[in-house]
Amino acid sequence: MKLGEEGIVMDKVVVIGVFDFVNFHVCKAFLDKGIEVRGVQLETEVNEDMINEKRLEIGRNANFSEVSLGEISNHSSEYETIVLSVYDLYMRHKEDFLLADQLISKIINRNNWENIVFVVPSQLLRNVIDSKAEVVIEDFLKRIISQNKDCYILYLPTVFGPWQPETFMFQSSILTEMDRGKPFKGLREETCDALFVEDTVKSIIEIIENKEPGKYLLQSGKRDQWNLCAALLQINEQGLNNSKAEIMEEDLTKIIVPSTVPLSAALTRQIEHAHRINADK
Template sequence: MEQAIVFAAQQFIGFELCKQLLNEGFEVIALEHEMMLDEQADDKWLEIGRNANLTYEMINNSLQLNHSSYICFIPLYDLFIQRNNEIVEDWHKSFTTLYQLIEPRVELIIFISPAQWRVNENTIYQEIKNEILQSTRKSHWIEFFLPTIYGPWQPNQFLFQQLINEQQYQNYIDDLEDAVYIEDAVRTILNNTGTELYGETVLIESGHTDMWWKCANYLNPTFQRKNQLESQKVEKISKKISVKENMSFEQALEKQKQHYFRK
């Protein structure tokens, strides 16, 4: 049985990673930082917490890691969502301490970053990645860049969730260029971890023009989009992959709405 370690396991991307990895038969060690827990954590874990192949721990606990190799999933996207330097810095310290212990057993590192970092990247996240890549004795890593990700459990830092709960704010973290349903995004990542992508930076796309705006307009036809400044595209991307959709964006947004009002 393949072994995976998922960091930020109760966050938006990390949680979906845990779900799909378990469905694919992985044994998953789900790691979370206590400062990143919120009121939704218990409800989320009811969905997968009884799976015998899941081990859930705090990142700074003493762990029993007995397997010879692991795939390590590091969703920096979830740290980006936090928008809290104190949390990110404390997570960084705990992660660095743990990673030094598990590094010899990590066969592949999967970084998952927001698409906004294609051009400009926050220094603390670059520091985290550089430390990992410099300390590892292997060159086996892939970085996936994701645009706006939506679906059940989307945090309120995103515009779509703000429109759904009718508490719209001007400050949201969305990538205005594209949007992908979370199940499609994570499935695409898990289907593209082969050796041919080692060392590559991969942008996950919806495959549709102006998908973010279509989603926002579907949720609120009166929403006025921001004027987006043209950026100089000095992209750190070597490949692009379009997702294979299991449902339309309208169906996916309805699923997000139903989940929110049910909770």
């Protein structure tokens, strides 16, 4: 870590779940800034072909190394930032990993991280947390925060773009059009807002570098953004619950994520990427 004129300049980061959706883009964005990244592949991944594709994208970067949770536990640097995307686990129906492997909690609670960053689904901001998945995540975060008060907790709505898993309705629809789809597990994503992943990770890094630890909700600042994306993908929105839930957090900072490309162009990138990686399957 270095202190620059505009805030913290990170030089070392650990990304847990590096081959998940949002965290993979976070890793790439850090590497593009010349930051050294140690990435941990969680054993929840099942598609080895997809992992190998992602390794090809970042594996040649001299600042990237793939390590195990055990190596992170045994060999740490004093000024490293750690990033865990609980959001990705939630969207892949893998949140029970937070219960099954206590090593993650032990690593985070080591207390010598420069920054501790959690990326979480915005559904956790509702006044009523009633699903088992959300309870698991909330309990995990409470345990960590009780020992580490200064954490970044970044709440995200639907995030879309290349590498979006098929547990999102957008990607499921694209793969179904290609006759590559699998039975949809049910809607988990936030349908009140949507953010392009490349814009999202830029804002994530800017928050870590320039703002104090705390709770941040990332938003598009636009009305019916999710519905607009769904319409462009010709998704039937009938029967979906798009009502905004009342937010229960008082100490929450709302961040508008600047949009760098039109929705149609961003979704086209996702569609073209889905066609490319599934062309020979």
